[in-house]
Amino acid sequence: MNPLVLYHLTALLLLGFGLFGLTSRKTLVGMLISVELMLNGAGLALVASARLTPAVDAVGQIGTLLVMGLAAAEATLVLAIILVVSKRYGSVETIDISKLKG
Amino acid sequence: MENITEYLNSGVEYLKYPVFGIYLMLIIVGGLTAVLSKNLIRALIGLILTLFGVAGMYFLMSAPFIALMQILIYVGAVTVLIFFSIMLTRAPDGDAGMETDGKKLNKQIILALISGLAPAFILGIIIFQKMPDALPLKPETSITILGGLLVGPYSLAFELISVVLFTAMAGAVLLGFERRDKK
Structure with missing residues (x-):
């Protein structure tokens, strides 16, 4: 068990938590929280690979920064979508908004 | 230190x-x-x-x-x-x-x-193998190097992430905009 494997297993743990939450949560906000968990796992794996393997260090760190920027953009957009959905349907439960018109 | x-x-x-x-x-x-x-x-x-x-x-x-x-x-x-x-x-x-x-x-x-477990399990097996x-x-790595890369070889990615952020913000404002005339 070297540090690299430990870090990657931690990232894997975050991915597992995120996927479990994404499928078991019933509200859009809960799903958003789970997505953030998964993105964190991705960042952790990137930085661990950059720091502890012969790969170029700075590139991995920049990749993680870009992941963080994307996560911020995604959270903004999801906030707007959640607002619109809750205004239109009066609820953010996935069961209420999964019906097609008709 | x-x-x-x-x-x-x-x-x-x-x-x-x-x-x-x-x-x-x-x-x-x-x-x-x-x-x-x-x-x-x-x-x-x-x-x-x-x-x-x-x-x-x-x-x-x-x-x-x-x-x-x-x-x-x-x-x-x-x-x-x-x-x-x-x-x-x-x-x-x-x-x-x-x-x-x-x-x-x-x-x-x-x-x-x-x-949740299936992808984690498969990837875990790969890691252990x-x-x-x-x-x-x-x-x-000092911040100077990171910043230099961001405005040098990776400036395209940097600009693209700015565009994505701007689009997300503009989209959020547009979606959140409440029309008054329609009740």
Whole structure:
């Protein structure tokens, strides 16, 4: 068990938590929280690979920064979508908004 | 001690694993809370705990800039956004941020467990089969180098992420814009 494997297993743990939450949560906000968990796992794996393997260090760190920027953009957009959905349907439960018109 | 890397590679190396364990604990407890708690505010607190744990791991890998960005962007901005979306989506019967109990089918839980465990299991097998060797920590990459790369060879990615952020903000404003004339 070297540090690299430990870090990657931690990232894997975050991915597992995120996927479990994404499928078991019933509200859009809960799903958003789970997505953030998964993105964190991705960042952790990137930085661990950059720091502890012969790969170029700075590139991995920049990749993680870009992941963080994307996560911020995604959270903004999801906030707007959640607002619109809750205004239109009066609820953010996935069961209420999964019906097609008709 | 001016350089974290030297510090971590030197005499106090035996401290690495206990500290890693503490951060791992933070991540596990926070992650479980974030995924399982019925109260979404508690789930958000769990998420914050996890984010701090991951930031600690970045520090442990002597990437302090990334760790500080993690705290600044995630804990400072993203969680506030999530908090807003909890606050602004109050259910008609009162409580904000509670997931209804409902009939949470056992089948659903099992399916969710499978969908979470299967990819983790497969990737875990791959990690254990490869078991790549870890180098000792490299010297810390200074912010100067990171910034130089961002405006030099990776300026396209930098500009694209700016465009994505701008589009997201503009889209959010557009979506949130309330039309007055239509009742």
